[in-house]
Amino acid sequence: MSENNMPKKNPLSMQIDLAKFEKATEEEKRQQDVMSESSTFFKDSMKKLFKNPLAVFSIIVLVAIILVIIFAPMVVPYGYSEILKVNGMRDKTAMNLGPMQFSENELKYMEENNVKLFPHIFGTDELSRDYFIRVVYGTRVSLAVGFFASIIVLIIGVLYGSISGYAGGKVDLFMMRIVDVIYSLPDMLVIILLSVVLKEVMGESTGIFAKLGTNMISIFIVFGLLYWVGMARLVRGQILSVKENEYVLAAKSIGAKPGRIIWKHILPNCLSVIIITTALQIPSAIFTESFLSFIGLGVAAPMPSLGSLANTARQGIQSYPYKLLFPALMICLIVLALNLLGDGLRDALDPKLKK
Amino acid sequence: MSDTKNLVEVRDLKMHFPVKTGWNKTIPLKAVDGVSFDIKPGETLGLVGESGCGKTTVGRTLLRLYTPTSGEFRYNGELVTEKNMPSLRKEMQMVFQDPYSSLNPRMTVEDIIGEPLDVHKLYSSRDERREKILKLMETVGLNAEHATRYAHEFSGGQRQRIGIARALAVDPKFIVCDEPVSALDVSIQAQVVNMFEELQEKLGVAYLFIAHDLLVVHHISDRIAVMYLGKIVEIADADELNENPIHPYTTSLLSAVPIPDPNIARSRKRITLEGEIPSPLHTPSGCAFRTRCPYATEKCAQECPTLQDRGNGHQVACFNR
Numbered sequence A: 001m002s003e004n005n006m007p008k009k010n011p012l013s014m015q016i017d018l019a020k021f022e023k024a025t026e027e028e029k030r031q032q033d034v035m036s037e038s039s040t041f042f043k044d045s046m047k048k049l050f051k052n053p054l055a056v057f058s059i060i061v062l063v064a065i066i067l068v069i070i071f072a073p074m075v076v077p078y079g080y081s082e083i084l085k086v087n088g089m090r091d092k093t094a095m096n097l098g099p100m101q102f103s104e105n106e107l108k109y110m111e112e113n114n115v116k117l118f119p120h121i122f123g124t125d126e127l128s129r130d131y132f133i134r135v136v137y138g139t140r141v142s143l144a145v146g147f148f149a150s151i152i153v154l155i156i157g158v159l160y161g162s163i164s165g166y167a168g169g170k171v172d173l174f175m176m177r178i179v180d181v182i183y184s185l186p187d188m189l190v191i192i193l194l195s196v197v198l199k200e201v202m203g204e205s206t207g208i209f210a211k212l213g214t215n216m217i218s219i220f221i222v223f224g225l226l227y228w229v230g231m232a233r234l235v236r237g238q239i240l241s242v243k244e245n246e247y248v249l250a251a252k253s254i255g256a257k258p259g260r261i262i263w264k265h266i267l268p269n270c271l272s273v274i275i276i277t278t279a280l281q282i283p284s285a286i287f288t289e290s291f292l293s294f295i296g297l298g299v300a301a302p303m304p305s306l307g308s309l310a311n312t313a314r315q316g317i318q319s320y321p322y323k324l325l326f327p328a329l330m331i332c333l334i335v336l337a338l339n340l341l342g343d344g345l346r347d348a349l350d351p352k353l354k355k
Numbered sequence B: 001m002s003d004t005k006n007l008v009e010v011r012d013l014k015m016h017f018p019v020k021t022g023w024n025k026t027i028p029l030k031a032v033d034g035v036s037f038d039i040k041p042g043e044t045l046g047l048v049g050e051s052g053c054g055k056t057t058v059g060r061t062l063l064r065l066y067t068p069t070s071g072e073f074r075y076n077g078e079l080v081t082e083k084n085m086p087s088l089r090k091e092m093q094m095v096f097q098d099p100y101s102s103l104n105p106r107m108t109v110e111d112i113i114g115e116p117l118d119v120h121k122l123y124s125s126r127d128e129r130r131e132k133i134l135k136l137m138e139t140v141g142l143n144a145e146h147a148t149r150y151a152h153e154f155s156g157g158q159r160q161r162i163g164i165a166r167a168l169a170v171d172p173k174f175i176v177c178d179e180p181v182s183a184l185d186v187s188i189q190a191q192v193v194n195m196f197e198e199l200q201e202k203l204g205v206a207y208l209f210i211a212h213d214l215l216v217v218h219h220i221s222d223r224i225a226v227m228y229l230g231k232i233v234e235i236a237d238a239d240e241l242n243e244n245p246i247h248p249y250t251t252s253l254l255s256a257v258p259i260p261d262p263n264i265a266r267s268r269k270r271i272t273l274e275g276e277i278p279s280p281l282h283t284p285s286g287c288a289f290r291t292r293c294p295y296a297t298e299k300c301a302q303e304c305p306t307l308q309d310r311g312n313g314h315q316v317a318c319f320n321r
């Protein structure tokens, strides 16, 4: 179109002046192509996640903590329940040492034999046990509890929520009323009652159960029984909205079975919500475990957890305040890092926040 | 009309959705209220009507995405029931209206088109599956290099082509096209409509082509059915309906179509409908159209007119025209 037969443009008009436009060159068209390069949703979100400094910081902190709790017990020559010995003799002078201190017996031993003993990085506790290794094991227990409790919550919550949301109607109504009932149970009370009952039932069992103690098992059971309801509600709500999409109808018209539709079409589109909730569930489980251990309902002695360490440290807080500091700091670090990571994941996985 | 057997026979199909109006009270929403039509193999029946008149519901009920309240649907002479539907899903498919929400954003094009193949196990090896998918992409005019991409990377027209390829994967003989072009740019609509025609010539599929745009429907359809509030009010050959509309609703729809020739346009009387389309929850008694009809009489309020043949298969449901 030439400039002449364009209607004259009113200077006040917002009409676009076509004369000012040029056709895109082949070069520019190709650039357009390259820009929309194929990238999967997952890759995209990971890129976004790694651009978030807080999320990167929390990932680094978590990786560091995990490396320490995996490798420290291999390097440190003390056990978590081992009372320090010098030359095969119980070291009575090694009680309540400060960080990086050696006991009198140890110093004497090192001088006589001209060897270097491994330092007590966090000092020792009132039973002459190396405190660093106890904190390491405590972190192990706390993280494991948080992780497994979240997995239990994840599995039960997602299964229940997706069935309820997908079935809809009366089934949904019924299943959600059960959730409401469970929601209203006082969780702490149930944990305390369960651990008492379990202690009676299991009695003198051996193996891994005995090591963790009945309290720990009741924590898992309670998570399995009570804490999945939040996840179930969330997943159900998400599924209710996702299943309105036409691609779900399309799958039905193809003849896909409900299981396939949930697994292939609905859950992948709820994934971000599920991942975020799980990431935020871990710190909440750790917190619950720490709290229970703190009030004496946690892991069985001598197995430490961050909560029970803090509880023991509370008794000597006037003389040795740093003993409370280490486990408390660890709880804070883990919970903070996981919360920040969860926040970062939420931003990264939200397609509406595209930038 | 030729005497070939009907591929699709729909008789008095009704789909009433229960709608909650209060505590423990539901009233039926008559989205589709007694619809009958036939489609022959390789034929296209256009279905037009204002939005909300139940076109989509007709299509979805045929494919048993909803369970019909009553009525019969025979496919190839065989009564379609809940039981034999799974096997018939290979025969009938649907192309959806919204090219954005009809493709799963977490699946690649390859997996979207391959899903019907997976569900019905239509291949014996990964290579065969891939080969079939690439062939389908070629059929609908997609670049095979894009098989591993995600749907959100495509334009609306390309997405609709993906949807068509998915529908074609099982080699169906009947496809419900639910306003497949109404969400697309006008410049692309023609391309996609032409592709539907080419596919029909090549594969011999029958279409139920839903649209609210009479121009598009007239272009592609052999016959056209006009729907108003869950009922078919007029059904005729496409040209016959265009040149000789009888029902006042059809006339008003046609008069709203822009006509390229100004002389014809001037000579044609414009009929504009008064009022709003009534809610399908509270349909008027008798003829549903009478509240907006310039010819309405006492009789229209009492009786509901049925489709009457006016010759040449031109059926109209009206007492006064």
Ligand SMILES: Nc1ncnc2c1ncn2[C@@H]1O[C@H](COP(=O)(O)OP(=O)(O)O)[C@@H](O)[C@H]1O
Binding pocket: B017, B029, B030, B031, B049, B050, B051, B052, B053, B054, B055, B056, B057, B058, B280
């Ligand atoms: N699943 C459903 N539940 C309840 N009402 C519905 C449902 N689907 C459609 N409707 C109602 O049925 C009527 C017809 O809808 P639809 O078939 O989508 O019309 P069209 O496709 O012609 O625009 C509308 O009033 C709509 O609100």
Ligand SMILES: [Mg+2]
Binding pocket: B052, B055, B056, B057, B097, B179
């Ligand atoms: Mg519709």
